[in-house]
Amino acid sequence: xxxxxxxxxxxxxxxxxxxxxxxxxxxxxxxxxxxxxxxxxxxxxxxxxxxxxxxxxxxxxxxxxxxxxxxxxxxxxxxxxxxxxxxxxxxxxxxxxxxxxxxxxxxxxxxxxxxxxxxxxxxxxxxxxxxxxxxxxxxxxxxxxxxxxxxxxxxxxxxxxxxxxxxxxxxxxxxxxxxxxxxxxxxxxxxxxxxxxxxxxxxxxxxxxxxxxxxxxxxxxxxxxxxxxxxxxxxxxxxxxxxxxxxxxxxxxxxxxxxxxxxxxxxxxxxxxxxxxxxxxxxxxxxxxxxxxxxxxxxxxxxxxxxxxxxxxxxxxxxxxxxxxxxxxxxxxxxxxxxxxxxxxxxxxxxxxxxxxxxxxxxxxxxxxxxxxxxxxxxxxxxxxxxxxxxxxxxxxxxxxxxxxxxxxxxxxxxxxxxxxxxxxxxxxxxxxxxxxxxxxxxxxxxxxxxxxxxxxxxxxxxxxxxxxxxxxxxxxxxxxxxxxxxxxxxxxxxxxxxxxxxxxxxxxxxxxxxxxxxxxxxxxxxxxxxxxxxxxxxxxxxxxxxxxxxxxxxxxxxxxxxxxxxxxxxxxxxxxxxxxxxxxxxxxxxxxxxxxxxxxxxxxxxxxxxxxxxxxxxxxxxxxxxxxxxxxxxxxxxxxxx
Numbered sequence: 001x002x003x004x005x006x007x008x009x010x011x012x013x014x015x016x017x018x019x020x021x022x023x024x025x026x027x028x029x030x031x032x033x034x035x036x037x038x039x040x041x042x043x044x045x046x047x048x049x050x051x052x053x054x055x056x057x058x059x060x061x062x063x064x065x066x067x068x069x070x071x072x073x074x075x076x077x078x079x080x081x082x083x084x085x086x087x088x089x090x091x092x093x094x095x096x097x098x099x100x101x102x103x104x105x106x107x108x109x110x111x112x113x114x115x116x117x118x119x120x121x122x123x124x125x126x127x128x129x130x131x132x133x134x135x136x137x138x139x140x141x142x143x144x145x146x147x148x149x150x151x152x153x154x155x156x157x158x159x160x161x162x163x164x165x166x167x168x169x170x171x172x173x174x175x176x177x178x179x180x181x182x183x184x185x186x187x188x189x190x191x192x193x194x195x196x197x198x199x200x201x202x203x204x205x206x207x208x209x210x211x212x213x214x215x216x217x218x219x220x221x222x223x224x225x226x227x228x229x230x231x232x233x234x235x236x237x238x239x240x241x242x243x244x245x246x247x248x249x250x251x252x253x254x255x256x257x258x259x260x261x262x263x264x265x266x267x268x269x270x271x272x273x274x275x276x277x278x279x280x281x282x283x284x285x286x287x288x289x290x291x292x293x294x295x296x297x298x299x300x301x302x303x304x305x306x307x308x309x310x311x312x313x314x315x316x317x318x319x320x321x322x323x324x325x326x327x328x329x330x331x332x333x334x335x336x337x338x339x340x341x342x343x344x345x346x347x348x349x350x351x352x353x354x355x356x357x358x359x360x361x362x363x364x365x366x367x368x369x370x371x372x373x374x375x376x377x378x379x380x381x382x383x384x385x386x387x388x389x390x391x392x393x394x395x396x397x398x399x400x401x402x403x404x405x406x407x408x409x410x411x412x413x414x415x416x417x418x419x420x421x422x423x424x425x426x427x428x429x430x431x432x433x434x435x436x437x438x439x440x441x442x443x444x445x446x447x448x449x450x451x452x453x454x455x456x457x458x459x460x461x462x463x464x465x466x467x468x469x470x471x472x473x474x475x476x477x478x479x480x481x482x483x484x485x486x487x488x489x490x491x492x493x494x495x496x497x498x499x500x501x502x503x504x505x506x507x508x509x510x511x512x513x514x515x516x517x518x519x520x521x522x523x524x525x526x527x528x529x530x531x532x533x534x535x536x537x538x539x540x541x542x543x544x545x546x547x548x549x550x551x552x553x554x555x556x557x558x559x560x561x562x563x564x565x566x567x568x569x570x571x572x573x574x575x576x577x578x579x580x581x582x583x584x585x586x587x588x589x590x591x592x593x594x595x596x597x598x599x600x601x602x603x604x605x606x607x608x609x610x611x612x613x614x615x616x617x618x619x620x621x622x623x624x625x626x627x628x629x630x631x632x633x634x635x636x637x638x639x640x641x642x643x
Contacts, residue, residue, distance in 0.1 A: 031274045032060040032105055034143070036098070036112040036132070038069045040150045043258035044198055044266035047286070051271045054284035064092045064101055070115035071128035074098070078135060098132075102139040103503070103528070108315065109274060110136050111196065113148040116256060117159070120170050120179035125187045133191045138502050139526050142481040144472075145193040146273075146312050149184045151202035151262070152176035154237040156215040157255030177203045185310060192476040194312035196273045198266045201304035202236050205265060211296050213237075224251050234293065236262035260286060261297065268301035276314020278302065316473040323464035326368040328392060331458065335360040335402045335450050338457045343445055349406035350445075362454055364399035366465045367392040375505055376470045377484045377620065378451055380405070380430070380498075381491030386598035387616075394621050396484070397467065401454060403447035404429040404439070405490055411438045416517060423497050423520030430498035447498075452478050480504045484620060488512065488597045489542075492534075496555065499527040506531040508619045510596045511540055516547040516641040521554035529556045530627050533619045535566075535579040535612075539592035543580070549637040552578050561628020571614040575628040579619075583611055 031052070035041050042065055052059040066073060077090040078098040089097035096104065112132060118124040133145055153159055155173040170176035180199055188195050206212045211234050219230030221240065226249035232239040238254035258266060264285060272279035279301035285294035305311045336342045336352045342360070344351040353359030363383045366372075373395040379387070383400050391398040407429070412421050417438075424436035432446020443449050456475055458467040470479050484506045485495040492512030499507045503526040512534070513521065532555050534548065542548045552558070561576030567583055583603040585591040594601040596612065603611040610616075 028056055028058065029275055030058040030060065032108045033274065034062045034064065034101060034105070034107045034110045034140075035148070036064045036074050036110070037148060038065055038113070038115065039067045039257060040116055041065055041111070041113060041148060043263050044148060044196075044270055046263045047267035047284070048270050051267055051282055051284045052275070055271070055275070055277070055282065057275060060105065062094075062101060062105065064094075064096075064098060066092070068115065070118050071112065071125060071132065074112070075128040075131055078132060098135070099139060099524075102136060103526075107140050107143040109146050109312070110140060110143045111146045111148045113150050114180075114183070116150050116153070116180075117169065119150050120176055120183060121168065122183040122186055125183065129187050130191060133193070137477060141477070141479060141503055144312070144316060145191060146196055147184050147188045147193055148196050148270075149199040150180065151199040151236070151258070151266075152180065154213065154235065154239075154255035155206070157237070158253055159255070173206070174203075188310055192472065192474045194273075195308060195310045196270055197304045197308040197311055198269050200308055201265050201269050201300050202262065204303055204307075205234075205236060205297065205300045208296075208300070211293065221251055221253065234261065235259055236265060260289065261293070264289065264294065265297040265301060268298050269304055272301055272305055273312040274314065279305070320466050320469070321463050323368040325464075328365065328367040328369070329462055329465055330363070330365045331461065332361055332363050333454075333457065334358050335362055335454075338362075338453050339444055339450075341444060342450075343442055345404065345441070345445070348404055348410050348439070350404040352402075360402040362399065362401050362450070363388070364397070364454065364458055364467075365389075365392055366397045366462075366467075367395075368464060368466075370395045372397075372466065373621070374469060375482050375484055377486055377508075378447075379491070380447060380485065380487035380495050381489070384488075384597060384599070390598065390613075390616055391620065394617060396620060397465070397470070399451065399454060399458075401447050401450040403450060404441060404445070405494065407439070408490060411436075419517070419519040422515050422518050423500075423523075426494040426497040426515075427501055430494055431501065447494075448478065448502075484508060486510070486620075489514070489593065493551075496521070496532065496551070499532070500525050503527045504531070506533065506620075506624055509534040510619075511536050511542060511593050512548065513551045514542050514547045516545065516550055519554070521551050525555075528624075530560050530577070531624050532557055533577050533579075533622070535581075535596050535615060535619060537585065537592035537595050538580050538582045539585060539587065539589050540596075541589050541593065544589075546638040546641065549634060550639055550641065553633045553637060553639065558633045559630040562631045563634070566612070566615050571618065573615075573618055573622075575622070575626050577627065579615060581612070581615075 049059050089099050091097050114125055136145055152173045153176060160172050170179055177199060184195055213235045216230030227242055229240050236259055238257045238259050240251060240253050242249050243252050268279045268282055271282060280298045282298055342352060351359055365388050370393060376397040377391050379400040388398045407425060411425050416422050425439050428435040428439045428441055430447045432441055432443040432449045455467050455471050470482050472479060480502050483504050485499055485504050486508035487495045488510040489512050492509035493514050495507050496509055496513040497520060500523050507527060534552055536543050536548045557577040561574055563578045563580055564573050564576045566579050566581050573579060585595050591601040595603060598610060605611055
């Protein structure tokens with residue numbers, strides 16, 4: 001049988017050895033990682049691909065590394081010369097900015113680390129780590145954030161014995177290890193991240209009574225002759241070496257970077273953390289390495305991961321309970337019941353109401369009888385039961401939240417302060433973060449945080465509904481890659497604005513977006529442009545006034561097909577993202593405005609069925625990677641408008 005264990009054998013290949021105590025066949029896994037770091041990341045991942053291949057797995061690895069770089073430098077690269085909301089930043093050696101790299105692949109894990117000599121000092125991590133984490137979560141919400149815990153220098157590294165370049169530097173290996181461990185643990189906890197505990201593995205190996213590195217007490221570097229080196233058995237660091245310089249042999253010492261042994265230990269830890277497998281089952285080691293020592297390092301890797309409570313252990317997953325009585329579940333609850341600390345903002349007509357007249361009702365529903373799509377529709381408008389019924393029939397979860405959306409007649413009046421003012425208010429209303437000088441919301445009162453707290457509530461109230469899939473394991477963030485933002489009119493405009501900031505699964509814009517005197521629609525989009533879908537009626541004032549066609553052009557939707565009239569087209573609509581209708585609404589512009597959502601105003605056929613049934617299904621379920629050919633932007637659309 002192929003899965004039988006083959007014990008105590010070593011197989012020699014070109015440049016490496018498969019020399020594990022046990023060879024087993026595992027199902028193939030593909031892991032995609034983006035690493036933000038420096039030479040220590042290079043060291044730690046040098047053997048990672050070989051280990052993965054020998055184990056029957058695949059690795060997709062993109063490196064954004066700068067030698068000697070601290071988190072501060074990567075932060076500057078990401079946020080200068082311009083904010084990444086404009087899609088800029090400074091490119092790395094591969095020609096990509098961090099913004100571009102984050103969106104270049106559906107990464108499973110994104111790692112970062114601090115510069116080794118700063119790694120002991122928690123103050124050097126912030127605000128850089130938090131800002132980078134926020135950018136990662138906005139542009140790659142599916143990825144898990146992980147900190148690569150770097151290692152302490154070798155015990156005899158000269159850095160420990162020279163005058164300190166900075167106050168507070170560690171004076172020995174143990175002090176460096178203890179302080180960097182605490183710093184990494186603290187920042188990872190603050191940012192709800194996991195750790196790849198390479199530094200812990202180095203410390204365990206160096207502390208081992210049999211294999212730990214011991215300095216050669218009989219060697220004096222000051223009087224050493226050319227080619228003379230100390231005993232450096234089992235050094236995890238590069239060590240002493242001779243190098244020719246200007247015709248002279250010079251003795252040099254690198255107690256910082258990893259040796260072949262250190263690289264192998266680090267890669268074993270990385271592999272086990274990324275793939276969630278026992279490092280002692282690793283089948284690869286460099287051919288020049290003693291198999292017994294390699295086996296020791298794999299055991300150390302196992303200990304390092306087991307000892308560290310914040311260790312990454314493959315993809316986070318939660319067991320989905322089986323619904324033994326599948327049915328349609330509906331929920332209605334006040335935002336203030338879920339979170340009693342919500343506030344009233346009467347100046348913008350955003351209040352909780354009273355017990356007898358609640359204004360902060362929120363709704364959610366899921367039909368567990370239908371095959372689930374694993375996506376949540378967050379509806380940014382008043383509750384629409386007819387729409388939710390359809391969403392549930394498509395296998396989608398649905399919810400709406402109470403958030404600030406009645407400000408339109410109050411703020412940015414009589415005219416917006418600038419071309420982004422309304423967009424800033426919308427973004428603050430959705431995110432709860434400070435974006436506008438005219439609005440001052442608490443984070444908990446933004447749509448995003450209310451949705452997160454609602455999801456946590458639903459996880460407790462309705463475990464059969466599998467709501468937990470839309471939250472990260474620590475429930476600190478929404479899995480926006482599984483969220484469809486949608487709304488009508490004012491709500492669709494806010495959905496589009498938030499999607500510019502936060503990458504989401506898709507955006508469905510019914511009778512919208514508008515903001516015809518604003519330019520935020522042309523900003524860099526965290527959500528890829530092919531994920532925006534729009535549907536309007538041609539008698540809607542937003543269409544006759546060129547508001548919708550303007551926004552659609554600024555969003556770049558003409559790159560995915562022409563404007564198609566759903567009344568005259570097959571139901572695949574040629575994959576376009578821009579749909580219109582001229583169905584009979586009695587020449588009523590207001591009725592035309594609301595007709596594109598399931599409502600009394602929406603036209604029906606002779607049998608009483610909604611005429612737009614196939615349109616709604618298309619908008620919410622059309623594969624995002626299937627779209628039409630680009631067309632030239634319409635020249636008859638007024639792109640220069642005032643309120």
